[in-house]
Amino acid sequence: MKFTKNSHSQSSHDEVLPPSTRKIKIRKRHRKRNSKLGLILGLLLGFGGTTIVVIGFWQRLEASVPDSVADVSSYARPNTLTIKAADGSILKEIGEVSHEKIDLAEVPPILHQAFVASEDSRFYQHKGIDLIGISRAAIANVKAQGVKEGGSTITQQLARMAYLNQDRRIGRKLKEMKIASAIEVNLSKVDILETYLNLVYLGAGSYGVADAAWVYFAKTPQELTLSEAATLAGVVPAPSVYSPFSNPEIAKRRRNTVLDRMLAAGYITLNEATIAKNEPLTTNRKHPKRLERKWQYFTNYIEKELPKYVDRETLAEGGIVVETSLDPLWQTAAKTTVSYGLQKYGEWQKFQEAAIVALDPKTGAIKAMIGGKDFGDNQYNRVTQAQRQPGSTFKTFVYAAAMASGFSPEKTYLDAEFFVDGYQPKNNKERYRGTNVSLYDAFVSSINTVALQTIIDVG
Numbered sequence: 001m002k003f004t005k006n007s008h009s010q011s012s013h014d015e016v017l018p019p020s021t022r023k024i025k026i027r028k029r030h031r032k033r034n035s036k037l038g039l040i041l042g043l044l045l046g047f048g049g050t051t052i053v054v055i056g057f058w059q060r061l062e063a064s065v066p067d068s069v070a071d072v073s074s075y076a077r078p079n080t081l082t083i084k085a086a087d088g089s090i091l092k093e094i095g096e097v098s099h100e101k102i103d104l105a106e107v108p109p110i111l112h113q114a115f116v117a118s119e120d121s122r123f124y125q126h127k128g129i130d131l132i133g134i135s136r137a138a139i140a141n142v143k144a145q146g147v148k149e150g151g152s153t154i155t156q157q158l159a160r161m162a163y164l165n166q167d168r169r170i171g172r173k174l175k176e177m178k179i180a181s182a183i184e185v186n187l188s189k190v191d192i193l194e195t196y197l198n199l200v201y202l203g204a205g206s207y208g209v210a211d212a213a214w215v216y217f218a219k220t221p222q223e224l225t226l227s228e229a230a231t232l233a234g235v236v237p238a239p240s241v242y243s244p245f246s247n248p249e250i251a252k253r254r255r256n257t258v259l260d261r262m263l264a265a266g267y268i269t270l271n272e273a274t275i276a277k278n279e280p281l282t283t284n285r286k287h288p289k290r291l292e293r294k295w296q297y298f299t300n301y302i303e304k305e306l307p308k309y310v311d312r313e314t315l316a317e318g319g320i321v322v323e324t325s326l327d328p329l330w331q332t333a334a335k336t337t338v339s340y341g342l343q344k345y346g347e348w349q350k351f352q353e354a355a356i357v358a359l360d361p362k363t364g365a366i367k368a369m370i371g372g373k374d375f376g377d378n379q380y381n382r383v384t385q386a387q388r389q390p391g392s393t394f395k396t397f398v399y400a401a402a403m404a405s406g407f408s409p410e411k412t413y414l415d416a417e418f419f420v421d422g423y424q425p426k427n428n429k430e431r432y433r434g435t436n437v438s439l440y441d442a443f444v445s446s447i448n449t450v451a452l453q454t455i456i457d458v459g
Helices: 005-016 019-063 069-074 109-119 131-144 154-163 170-186 189-199 209-217 226-235 248-265 270-278 296-308 312-317 328-345 391-404 439-445 448-458
Strands: 081-084 090-094 320-323 356-359 366-370 412-414 436-438
Touching: 069 154, 069 170, 069 189, 081 296, 090 296, 109 154, 109 189, 109 226, 109 248, 154 170, 154 189, 189 209, 209 226, 226 248, 226 270, 248 270, 296 312, 296 320, 296 366, 312 320, 328 356, 328 366, 391 439, 391 448, 412 439, 412 448, 436 439, 439 448
Parallel strands: 081 320
Antiparallel strands: 081 090, 356 366, 412 436
């Protein structure tokens, strides 16, 4: 007995369809199964590939965060150099350096409130990235069909200033956001805001609000009015466009926008905003203090000597502060002495230049250096560059050794012709007093015969 139900059923079904149709149906069923399997595999591979790319990109993003984000508060721009005197006063600054810095606790609140209201109204609410601010800026830009608002927070701007550039590509923007988040983890809001206000470029060669207050208004940050503080905050997005020097009317409109934002944020009252808007925008232009130069014979000497102690890469990195031994009081006295000597003796002794250097005898540290009459007229440093015979300068060491050996300044020697192994020292114009002369008088009059006898006795 044969079991034929399935075979019969299959045979009956096959008889209904033509042979060619039966093959096609079978192939279509196989294709559907293969298509579904391919789609599933494709999706899995797609998601997997995307995941790998995202993970790889995120790892590169993590690696792009500098180890020094916690030190951003001490950031200095590349190729910057500051030379200081012994008392800490600044003698010379090179590069895009902030000459003066503020302490947030010591400036009027309206100053930092103006910047927060203008640049990052949710500064105290976000953690470095403000998604609400980004969305609002995106909507505003779409409506304006152009870039009307930026979505960068103050922390992002600080990250860009310290670690990145102005590249607008998405990769740089993502790095900026990642670094901003890291800064927020390592620094307080006060530190972030203070650092930002000390670094932000505000046009006309000013870096930081303290420098800008001087350049635009000849004031300290503490002296700024509400109107002036709002003006400075308004400059940030485009310093060349919103500068009160070049575009006063545009700057005034921008100032009023900042005042409106301060009012909306609750930082000022309607009456305060109205009064500030009605104030004329009056500037008092000054040169940036970082361009000032003091005692240039000395500072130029320091610049030339620096490569002997600091490698080129370190110099290029910037943020170098050179603390010198120059004493401003000594330096002023040396300048007065040179000027007096030139005025009193220069004409009749027929010399037009003079120089002086004062050293600490214990350490050799330079306390004062005047290389000539006027650096502006002649940059030749007669202290460091002049190649001259030391001559009677060495008598200083002779008599200093004598005093150290116990000789009295009143000790005397005969000023007359004197021979040592066939050598005869001669005085100026070969004149001799023929009498005993004290060491004190011999030093004052630069008598060679006495100096030589002193050397022999000192040994």
